[in-house]
Each structure stands twice: as structure tokens, then as C-alpha cells.
Amino acid sequence: MDSIVKGTLFNGFARVAIISIKDAVNEEIKIHDLSPLSAAALGRTMAAGVYLGANLKGKNDSYSITIKGDGCIGGVVVAGNGDYTLRGYVANPHAELPLKGNGHLDVGGGIGSGTMTVCKDLGLKEPYNGTVELVTGEIAEDFAEYLAKSEGVNSAVCLGVLVDKTGCVGAGGVIVQAMPGITEDMLFIIEDIISGFSAISSILAEKSPREIFDFYFSHLDGELLEEIPIKVQCSCNQQKIENALRSIGRKDCDEIIAERGSIEISCHFCEKKYIFNKEDIDKIWKK
Template sequence: MDIMNTDGMLRLSLLEGQARAFLIESTQLVETARRLHGLSRIATAALGRTLTCTAMMGAMLKGEKESVSVTIKGGGPIGSVVTVGHADGSVKGYVDNPGVDLPRTTKKLPVGDAVGKAGKLTVVKDLGLRDPYVGQTNLVSGEIAEDFAMYFTASEQVPSLVSLGVLVGDKVEAAGGLIIQMLPGASEAAIRSVEMSAPMFADISATMKEYHLKGALEQLLVHLQPEILGESQPVFKCNCSRERIERMLITLGREELEDMIATQHGAQVDCHFCNKRYEFTEAELQALLHQATGEER
């Protein structure tokens, strides 16, 4: 049975322009990631939260060629969590260890234990300039939302409230997120009313499950006078292609290709982001070797 896709994302102005917000329902997006990677429940929560935040960060970009990449490396058993987002709402991502499992001591999935907190959150933004923007902060808890809040506040110097949630059983039941950022010149009263609302945002996946995007907007933000500035469709989408993989093989260089031909008589390349497999015959590798040799001259 197909579930109706209710995913969506809103870009909002709050409190007459004193703050901006991004609100997202990302249930199908996270379910797609879970299925593609065969994620355990903890891995679904960890990657799902990160993908949800990355989709909102993509909506902060201006141009369609721009991208934002996030790497969370906390030393925990999940390894690295890696995501990439674009302005149109498309995101992709993976974790090193999709099967990670840990005993549950409370009702909540121990995401922080799986991710670890002895490490960093790194954000790279490719804004089409010569050098990408790179920002980095130490992890707070490995629970993801707190770590992003620290990143925005410390690295981008924008005081931010971040709530991310994934409700997962046999499949993803609901996922969503909210970022509220205070803008320069916000009054003390505006800051206080956002801070005092924080407890309402604590269980955002349950809110999305019950009310979906527009209902959640009413439930969570109506007292902050939200004004919708834009709407987009978040989706898990990988932009890999045979041509891209061929380029990658060519850039490995002549020796590497000759070695693949001699020892493996072909190559299998799996895309990290979507698990799609690309196969190359010995003859196809020979053709790429020909190109690589031509480029080295």
C-alpha cells in the first residue's frame, strides 16, 4: 500500500520580520533513505534528523547550483553521518554503519550514543565562488538538533532554535523539523517569546504525525505571527549518473585503471549516497584508460 506523500517545507517570517523560520515534514524523505540504505532504527533516526536539517539548510541557499554538505563525526559506532542538500529541497545522505544497533535504556532511541559526541559537525557550502565556505563546531551531544543549534549560533553567529524528530517503527511513521533564527535587531521581547515556545517544539515528529505540515504551522507557530514566504518539496534524490562515475574513474588516473583491468578485469562502483551499483567491463575500462592517458599528456 502506498502512503500519501504529505512532505513539504515552508519558509516563514515570524514576529513581523524579527525572526525567520523553516518548517518541514520529511516523513517520506526519511523513509526513502531508510529503504535505500537498509537503516536500523537508530540509524534511521540519526540520518533522518540530519537529512531533515540539511533540507532546511538547502532552503537557506539562493542559487540552484549552490549546495550544502554536512559531516557529523562523533566517534560513535555509527561512524560518519554525511548529507548534501540543494536549494530545490533535494537531499541525499548516508551513514558509515547503517545496521548500528544499541540497547534502549529509555523510551527514546539512543541516537547520541550511536553518533558519539567526541568530534565535530562540519558544514561546507559551495556557493559557486572560488573557495567554498567551511564552518565547524564541536558536537554537544550527538543528538543532532542540539549540535546544529550550536553550529548556527557559534559558527554562523545566528542564534537559532533547532528541533528535529523521526518516529520510526517498522518504517518511518513521521519525521519533521523546525529551525527558528533570530534576525539582527530582534527585540528582547521577541527573543523571549521564541525561547518560551521551545518546549512546544520538543516532540515535532508526533506533531507532524497528527497534524501534518500546515496543521503543525497552526499548532506550533500561530502565536509568533507566521507569514509564509515560500514553499518547496523536500525529497531524497541522488544526482549520481554513469557519466559522473566515469569522470571519477578517469580522475583516478592511468595506474589505478591499469591495475583494475589487470587484477579485476572490470569494476563495480557503488554510489555511497543511494547504493546504486555501476558496473564496468574490461573493454569499458580500456576506453576510460584511453581517455585518462589522453588527458595526462
């Protein structure tokens, strides 16, 4: 089962989140026919997304992460809600590069240089937007940079996806956030533990988030607060697609119908196809 475990360390001077999303990544591999490299880039970004979603206040609040890079993956988009559902896609689902010297997938090379933008809709007048330049393109460092620069939060971020011939066998991450008043000694201990997570995806392949918390963090005056399930779920529906058609305009829709007989729109996230013929278009503009 995919889930996020949230806890505190040092009686509250640090917060930890442990995210496991193997099933979600396998679902995305199936939906988009992802190569291991594209799956790793999407899975790491999804783990960061789960963390953003877990910190939203309302169930209907939403977020998106958009990564634009000049590498062969092209870009990654993940969107989700405060109810722990999320979805995502990559520009190039079949990206491939040679493995790095340490045997890891070269996500940084596949993303290249560019930007990471986080958008949050908290039900206020204006959505919140924050953009940072990519640090390494490996997603974890870039997300830590976003948290520090845009949200003013000092965090250690570890994200990973392990893919073999059968699909994704471990995915997710560990994020530790320093709280006001944290001491140098506490930071040193946290850094020491995090530095042991260079193969976090292998750890996630063997241990549940609860087991990781118990094994690595519970002895640091740790308290496990809650565990919440995570689900891949798209938010597209007939109404939203009809609204998109309206924004294209009647004239353009009629031209496409005259040329091709119908209009086909696929959802980027779940690849569901919506098909409209002339009658459907007439109906939309009669509404």
C-alpha cells in the first residue's frame, strides 16, 4: 500500500515525512508506457508532490509541480490535492540514457538545466507561485532548493525510484524539515542519517514507511503522528473538457469538425480520450 508517514523528531525540533509510492509509479508506468528513466523522473517528482499535498490545509486545496528542462525527458508535471490523490506525466515517456557510474538512473542528465515551478491553489483569490532554477535536475536537490528559497524552510530531501524488469520495486522518499530552535547537534545527527540514504529506493523496496521510521528515527525522541494512504486519481471529466473546447471557440471547433469529422482530446494525465462530433459541439454551445 502506498502511504506517507508523518512524525516529529527531537520532541518537535524537526519534522519527518516518509513517502512510499511504488504502486502509484507502477500505475503511471502502465498509463504512459514509461521507460525506467522517465519513470524515475516522474516518480521522484510525485514523491515531492505527495509532500506538498500533505502540507495543504484543505482537502480541496491543490498543487502542481512543473519541471522544464533541456534534457531528453523534456519536462515533468505532477498535480494533486489535499486529499492525498495525485497524477502526473512526462513530456517524453520513452527517454533513455546510459546508467551513471554508481549504477543509478541519470535523472539529472535526462532533465538537464531549467526550472521547477510550484503552484498552490489554497482557495484564495490568487494562486501561489514559486519558481527556482534547477540545481542538479535530480529532483531532490531541486525540491530542497524550492523549499528553502520559496517557502523559507530548511529541509533535507531524499527521493528515489528503483525500476527493474518487472517494473517499479521501490519509490518515494524521506524529507526532514528543521524547525525553529533546532540545535547544531540535532542537525548533525539528521545529516548523518540522511547521508546513509543514498540508495533510498532500495530501502523503500524492503521496508515500509513505518519500518523506516522505527529503524532510523524513533530513537531520536521520535513520535510517529499518522500514516495516510496515497492514490493515483485523475481529475478530468466531461465538463472540464467541454470548458476547454469553449475556450477554443466555436469557429475553430467547426473548422476541425469540417476537416476531420470529429474532435479528439486526450487527457495528459490519464490518457483518457474524449471524442466530440458535430452534434456534441452543437449541444455544448446550446447549453
